[in-house]
Amino acid sequence: MYSGSLTSSIAKTKGFTLIELVVVIIILGILSVVALPKFLNISQDAHISTVKATGGAFKSGINLAKAVWATRVGSGPADDLQVFGTGKDGELDFNDTGWPAQHWETADSKGDSPKLDNEADCISVWETIFEGDEPSISEADSSDETDYKANYLSPERCRYDYSANTNLSISYNSIDGSVTIDSDPDS
Structure with missing residues (x-):
């Protein structure tokens, strides 16, 4: 008989009380309120990272092309x-x-002296720097589904708008070789 009462007291201590369950639910609610906004921005962060990586690769390609020019030509147009x-x-x-x-x-x-003066020039520089591979590009007013849209900005500048979020872009100034990345999605 003694073993029977021991078994029933063990059975009574298994499980959670109502207060323990409510506390766990409250803690989970607080964690979801804090963590949920972080997870919602993952897609936007991925687009920003994509544009930054592409811009970095484009800048490296521009600098490499300049190094080739410096080695083979040294001065003046080519x-x-x-x-x-x-x-x-x-x-x-x-x-x-x-x-x-x-x-x-x-x-x-x-x-x-060669200079950028239209969207086709901007696309040509882009495709040559990336050796014709991804990321894809087309003219700004094109209906083609490409990763970037090329825009000519006077004087001698190009802006490559990211198609998934047109507030993200890469700009190239052929006058001084600068490449800037606009990664502010709210601008």
Whole structure:
């Protein structure tokens, strides 16, 4: 008989009281209120990181192209300088200061120092720097689904808007070679 009462007292001590359950629920509620906003921003943070990484790669490519120009040309403009690979796709035009400034030659511009002057030039620099691979790009008013949209900004500047969030962009100034990354999604 003694063992029977011991078993019933053990059975009574198993489980949680109502107060313990309420305390656990309150703690879980507080944790979800604190942690939930962090998880909601993960997608936005991923887009920002993508643009920063792409901008860093673009800046590195621009600097590498400048180094090729400095090694092979040294001063003044250069047309169709082989920067990457062996084909026509790896050629860039450089302005007087040695920064990539692709341009489409016309009868009027023959002999001028290359400079960016339209969206096609911006796309050409982008595709050459990334060797035609991802991330994809198209003109700003294009309906193509690409990672970035190219915009020409006068004078001699390009802005590459991230298609998933147009408040995120990469800008390139061919006058001084600067690459800036606008990663403020609320601007």
